[in-house]
Amino acid sequence: MKLLVPIKRVVDPYAKVRPLADGSGVDTTGAKFEINPFDEIAVEEAVRLKEKGIATEIVVVSVGGPQCEDQLRKALAIGADRAILIETDAVLDSPAVAALLSDVALAEAPGLILMGKQATDDDCNQVGQMLAAKLGWPQATFAAKVEITGNSAQVTREIDSGEQVVALPLPAVITTDLRLNEPRYVALPGIIKARSKPLEKRPATSVQSPKTSVSAVELPPTRPPGRRVGSVQELAAAIKERGAI
Amino acid sequence: MSKLLVIAFDATDAATSFGFAHALGLPFDVLQLTGLSVPSGAGTVTLANLGSIPPADGLAKALQPLVAGYSHIASPSSMGSKDVLAYLAGLLDTGMVTDAIGVVSPTEFKRPIYAGAMTATIKVNCDPIIITFRPGNFGKDAASANGNESTTSLNVTSQATILSESSKGSARPDLSQAAIVVSGGRPLKDAATFESVIGGFADALGAAVGATRAAVDAGIAANDLQVGQTGKVVAPNLYIAAGISGSTQHMAGIKDSKLIVAINTDTNAPIFDAADLGLVGDLFTVLPELQRELKQ
Numbered sequence: 159m160k161l162l163v164p165i166k167r168v169v170d171p172y173a174k175v176r177p178l179a180d181g182s183g184v185d186t187t188g189a190k191f192e193i194n195p196f197d198e199i200a201v202e203e204a205v206r207l208k209e210k211g212i213a214t215e216i217v218v219v220s221v222g223g224p225q226c227e228d229q230l231r232k233a234l235a236i237g238a239d240r241a242i243l244i245e246t247d248a249v250l251d252s253p254a255v256a257a258l259l260s261d262v263a264l265a266e267a268p269g270l271i272l273m274g275k276q277a278t279d280d281d282c283n284q285v286g287q288m289l290a291a292k293l294g295w296p297q298a299t300f301a302a303k304v305e306i307t308g309n310s311a312q313v314t315r316e317i318d319s320g321e322q323v324v325a326l327p328l329p330a331v332i333t334t335d336l337r338l339n340e341p342r343y344v345a346l347p348g349i350i351k352a353r354s355k356p357l358e359k360r361p362a363t364s365v366q367s368p369k370t371s372v373s374a375v376e377l378p379p380t381r382p383p384g385r386r387v388g389s390v391q392e393l394a395a396a397i398k399e400r401g402a403i
Numbered sequence: 404m405s406k407l408l409v410i411a412f413d414a415t416d417a418a419t420s421f422g423f424a425h426a427l428g429l430p431f432d433v434l435q436l437t438g439l440s441v442p443s444g445a446g447t448v449t450l451a452n453l454g455s456i457p458p459a460d461g462l463a464k465a466l467q468p469l470v471a472g473y474s475h476i477a478s479p480s481s482m483g484s485k486d487v488l489a490y491l492a493g494l495l496d497t498g499m500v501t502d503a504i505g506v507v508s509p510t511e512f513k514r515p516i517y518a519g520a521m522t523a524t525i526k527v528n529c530d531p532i533i534i535t536f537r538p539g540n541f542g543k544d545a546a547s548a549n550g551n552e553s554t555t556s557l558n559v560t561s562q563a564t565i566l567s568e569s570s571k572g573s574a575r576p577d578l579s580q581a582a583i584v585v586s587g588g589r590p591l592k593d594a595a596t597f598e599s600v601i602g603g604f605a606d607a608l609g610a611a612v613g614a615t616r617a618a619v620d621a622g623i624a625a626n627d628l629q630v631g632q633t634g635k636v637v638a639p640n641l642y643i644a645a646g647i648s649g650s651t652q653h654m655a656g657i658k659d660s661k662l663i664v665a666i667n668t669d670t671n672a673p674i675f676d677a678a679d680l681g682l683v684g685d686l687f688t689v690l691p692e693l694q695r696e697l698k699q
């Protein structure tokens with residue numbers, strides 16, 4: 159079975175980022191970029207499925223500028239077989255990304271799409287579901303465990319009140335939660351080997367005009383500075399004084 | 404005409420949507436998927452009488468005819484509402500705003516990005532517009548009596564099948580709505596210690612229990628207790644963080660708390676920068692003492 163794994167290039171989630179001085183967007187100068195952590199988990203899961211003999215080929219795809227090649231190479235180093243870069247410098251919203259990814263899905267005809275539940279930059283949590291809807295496929299979001307048997311997937315997914323186990327006929331879209339696995343460390347030989355794996359670049363043919371766009375970015379209101387207390391008694395008194403209890 | 408449809412996934416959704424509906428300033432109806440209707444001040448309340456929420460692919464398809472004619476379709480943010488409404492947005496080929504925390508105008512919303520490190524204003528240029536919003540950021544406006552009430556039968560056929568669901572099995576208050584939340588992190592060691600130290604403190608004060616991702620990953624706490632960027636967002640009157648370093652991802656879920664209290668052995672822990680009250684100390688001695696003091 160072929161697996162398709164969409165990955166997004168995002169600012170390192172541990173980096174400190176600020177709005178641009180004019181508030182028109184996010185200042186990413188000098189920031190380190192990574193594979194969106196949830197997508198790295200999706201790549202790892204795909205590689206494990208290949209190691210188990212369930213997946214035969216792993217195709218990773220990213221939509222964005224030429225810099226996305228770095229993240230695609232990293233995914234190849236983790237163990238993906240082939241990469242596609244859909245190149246565009248357009249500002250993309252979720253429906254536009256889902257439309258471009260669905261074109262790739264129709265052309266590649268994977269048995270399963272594994273991807274992150276959300277991107278840690280926009281925190282949208284939309285593209286996986288929109289892609290599943292466009293393809294008319296079932297979905298399991300927030301996956302914590304994935305088992306494939308024949309033509310179906312059994313997924314343990316996180317829900318508001320705990321966990322749910324669902325069965326999905328394939329093809330389907332599965333989005334990953336942090337608990338699914340811990341991505342492996344990639345050593346140098348893997349990175350070198352990945353340089354010779356195929357990476358195909360194609361321009362995005364037609365990009366939909368955005369349905370949602372960012373018109374301003376600002377810092378959230380800051381809390382007034384807090385107070386250190388010296389003892390439990392002082393803490394309890396301060397909590398009561400603030401009427402919090 | 405501009406009109407909002409609130410899709411209520413559970414019994415409390417409709418009541419917690421009134422503040423958002425008011426901020427949006429449009430007339431609104433409620434589609435109650437499970438449970439009975441609760442006073443929400445809505446125009447028409449339609450009961451769908453589902454026993455439980457079916458898989459998203461089938462539910463979103465069944466919702467498609469019912470949402471026709473509405474300019475805005477919204478639900479309180481939850482994993483369940485994001486799962487279904489984003490699929491619905493895909494079917495309708497429309498745009499979506501996740502986790503709205505403010506309404507600038509009916510076509511402009513504020514929402515957190517980068518784990519709450521920044522707030523973005525999103526301009527919407529599509530119809531209908533699908534929204535999930537955080538009720539804690541909107542007023543708790545009093546609800547007036549309902550207008551009309553009707554029922555509909557939703558015929559849902561999903562390709563996915565639910566095989567089982569873990570029951571909540573907790574008598575404790577709901578994390579997203581509790582007045583007091585006490586959360587523990589990695590130093591709680593194991594599940595039994597977490598339950599006795601954090602759980603015991605919570606029960607004494609009638610509080611809900613929360614946890615960090617590190618605690619969930621280590622198997623110390625259940626995953627539905629996770630608070631933060633990728634877990635639940637809380638907005639209690641009192642949030643107590645015990646043995647929590649204060650990562651950006653954790654803070655993303657607690658910013659709207661009225662009073663944040665931090666207990667940490669490390670005087671340089673980042674949580675102290677965000678806390679309203681901080682005590683440097685060992686949670687294993689501080690929490691029992693604090694419990695006694697607060698009960699007095």
Ligand SMILES: Cc1cc2nc3c(=O)[nH]c(=O)nc-3n(C[C@H](O)[C@H](O)[C@H](O)COP(=O)(O)OP(=O)(O)OC[C@H]3O[C@@H](n4cnc5c(N)ncnc54)[C@H](O)[C@@H]3O)c2cc1C
Pocket residue numbers: 171195196278587588589590614615616617618629630631632633634645646647648649650651652653666667668669672684685686687
């Ligand atoms: C994409 C992504 C998403 C994430 N989403 C979330 C999320 O939603 N929620 C979340 O919480 N995390 C999330 N994380 C993880 C986050 O980055 C941190 O790793 C995590 O919050 C740390 O948890 P912690 O504070 O329990 O552990 P630590 O960072 O290890 O902190 C433990 C703290 O306890 C203190 N301590 C130790 N012993 C005691 C004692 N006896 N008494 C008092 N204090 C003590 C220590 O000084 C330390 O400050 C995410 C990470 C990523 C990459």
Ligand SMILES: Nc1ncnc2c1ncn2[C@@H]1O[C@H](COP(=O)(O)O)[C@@H](O)[C@H]1O
Pocket residue numbers: 164165166167194196197219220221222250252255273274275276277278280281282283284285286
């Ligand atoms: N530009 C992109 N290229 C490839 N995949 C993407 C892109 N943007 C989003 N995705 C995928 O969609 C998921 C959810 O993103 P989002 O809806 O933006 O939170 C991500 O984890 C990625 O798997």
